[in-house]
Amino acid sequence: MAKNKLHASSGVQKQTSLIPAYIPIVLWVLFTFVLIGWIVAASLSTTRDIFLGKTLEFPTGLHFENYSKAWYSQNVSVFFKNSLLYSIISVALLVLVCAPASYALSRFRFATNKLIQNGFVAAMGVPVVMIILPLFSSVSRFNILNNDTSIRALMIFLYVGINVPYTTIFLLSFFSNLSRSFEEAASIDGCGPVRTFWTIMLPLAQPGIITVSIFNFINIWNEYFMSLIFANSNATRPVAVGLYSMINSMKYTGDWAGMFSSVIIVFLPTFLLYLFLSEKIIAGVTGGGIKG
Amino acid sequence: MRQNKAVIAIFLMPAVLFFCLIFIYPIFRTGLMSFYEVENITSGMNEWKFSGLANYFKLADTSLFRISMWNLFRIWAVGGVAVMLIALFFAGILNSGIKAKKFFRAVIYMPNIISAVALATMWLQYVYNPRFGLFTTFFDAVGLTDFAKTQWTAPGNKFWAMLFAYCFGMVGYHMLIFSSGIEKISPEYYEAASIDGANKLAQFRQITLPLLTGVIKTNLTMWSITSVSFFTWSQLFSNVVSDVDTISPVVYLYNQVFSGGNVVTERNAGVGAAVGILMGICVVVVFLLINLLIRDDELEY
Structure with a gap:
């Protein structure tokens, strides 16, 4: 006032x-x-x-x-489709994996609750270089990097895993703020906890789930370091790595206009998302989590 | 009660499993690996040769790694001071009662949602371009023709050009965090101060800053975590495999372990693991220092 x-x-x-x-x-x-x-x-x-x-x-x-030249002859269409595949599937899986976990952490009291929460918060500060070497050695021992399909599955697996702590912690405050009376009413009606979660609690946490999914999408779309290491072939590259390889080849072809149009193609999806949802994104940066 | 336990297990299992596979196990293995000589990154543990702290001593003895640490320190310290000051300044402006606050805020945050590769390319190929770049054109237009001839990305200038461009993109995020802290301060403090005749600057120093310790801590922590993983900008601004001007520890590790390149004199993934552990230690040390030096009892964001 x-x-x-x-x-x-x-x-x-x-x-x-x-x-x-x-x-x-x-x-x-x-x-x-x-x-x-x-x-x-x-x-x-x-x-x-x-x-x-x-x-x-x-x-x-x-x-x-x-644009059409970059899209067709410079392979941008392939990178673009890869990025869409990686980000959309990972974002969906992250909701499936993290929303139940977050709900359990916010609702139930059990011995390891605080430990898991602290572990997830700490994981948000772990630099990727601390985990990348063992991941790479396991992956190459299982011969995952010889096959395009398995590389794609691997990227989704990695993107989900790396974003689990952030997504779970982000959703925590949304579930904690939901009134317990919903569950009480559901249990009086004979609805089990699993069904209560999927049909009542998850839809109620929708604002938080949408915000965290936007962040996950942007982060995964722009991710560079891991895909440079694991998905650096023509068929599996996402846009960030693809753009980098194009800039390098541009030094020889000298097609500057084409390079700038590739930059715009890479930049456009997250930019459009931001154009329509900037208020929600900004509210998410400051309100929900501690990571942007 | 028993049913509850089963539900908790089902709900938590996938997330915890991912957490163990992607974080816990790799962190421990990286830690272990840093004490061994590991000829090939794919070799199993039975092929590792224990070497104590040799990998760490080797890093301390490698001038390229020392340069990369020095670069990282400059990015963290110089860039940090610049970004924090500009972010705080803009956050103050945003909350001073200007019009179109939401618009300004949205535009300043915007670089954060752009791919770092795209953003760095915009700076490298346009802003810093010596032929048609923004800086050259601009300084020519305002009559500073000698200054316009500066080769922004030449050796010697390159590091600062990179840091400048990087900081431009980072301001928005930290500004939002500062701004959210300022918004939570009751306007009544400022009204009372205005009545007492305190000007804007005095109000900022006496009211805003002391009430912002919580967000300052958040900002410094986030800045440090992002700095440690500094990679993309460094790689894009270097022309050769290891450009001494811009190399960062993560680029050093990447060149050591993942890309051949002419810098690798000896293959030892253990050294790479030691780099990873050192970066982790950096985060922990900075985090502890921040919490030790900045006391904050009442506010948390």
Whole structure:
């Protein structure tokens, strides 16, 4: 309430006194727009025009064929499909694995409850380099890296595993905030705990599940280090590694416009998600978990 | 009661299983491995040769690894100070009563949702490009023609160019954390301070900062955890397999164990494991230091 009172007093005078506050933030935002906007322009330009400094003038029109070229001949379509496969399946599996765990941790009292919670929180601070070597040696001993399908399954397995602690901890607060009266009513009606969870509690935690799934999707879509090590073949690469390999080959082909359109293709899915859901994402960063 | 136990087990089993397979077992094995000479990363434990702390001494003796640690320290310390100050500054601005707060906030956070590879490419191939880059064009336009000729990604400048670009992307996340802390401070404090004649700056120092210890801790912890895994930016900004300018410990490990490259003089995955353990120790030490130095009793986010 007091906040509203303050805001009500913010008239023209208040805004004028805030000009020094606007300047740095407007410059920063402007820079971000120039950065993204120029890349978009360059992705529709030609390498020649980019080097002539005429990226924003489009003397030869808009070159949408950069996108189709990148999509078909530069293998971007394959990387894109791989990333979609990895992220969507992992995100779905993460809900199936973590929501029940989170529910159990938030609802039931048992000896190892606190230990598991602390373990998961600690795992969120474990750098990937601490676990990557044994994972790699197990994986290569089982001959997983010789076959594209098993690599794909492996990537999903790794993405699920690495995000289990974060997802479970994130959902914890959502389940703790649900009233116990739902379960009491369900048990009076003779509904068992497993069915109560799937039909009543899980739908109630939907806002949290959607937010954490958006984060998981973005994190997995952008993941680079593990896929560089495990999924670095033409058929299995996700977009981040694919983009890196394309940039490297670009040094020889010199197709700059094509490279910028590939950057946009990689950037677009998470950006579109953000465009529509930025408020939810921002609320999730600060409210739900401690990891972005 | 017994039924409850079964339910708990069913609900927790998959998550705990993943946790053990992906975290517990590998952490212990990495720890063990760091005390052994392991010729090939795929070799079984029976082929490992115990070597005590030799791997750690070897790392301390390798100049490339020492450089990578120095780089990591500079990224953490210099980048950390810069990002925290800018993030706090912007968080303060966002909550000063400006219009379009949500819009500004959303744009500043935006780089965090972009793939680091795409973002680094934008900086490398556009902003820092000596022919048509943003910096060159901009400084030319404002008349600083000599400055415009700077080779931003030449040896010597490259590290700072990388750090600058990296920090630009990181500000948004830490700004959101600071901002959420500031939003929770009751406006009545500020009203009372205004009546007493305290200006904005004094209010910020006397009211905002002391009430932000909890979020400061969160921010420093998160910054340290992300810094330790510094890899993508370093790899994208280096042209050769191990660029001394930008190399980070994780890049060093990656080159040692996973990619051939000309830097690998001797194959020993145990050294790689020692790097992993050292990074883990870095996180723990920083975490303990943060909690020791910054006392915070009442606030938690």
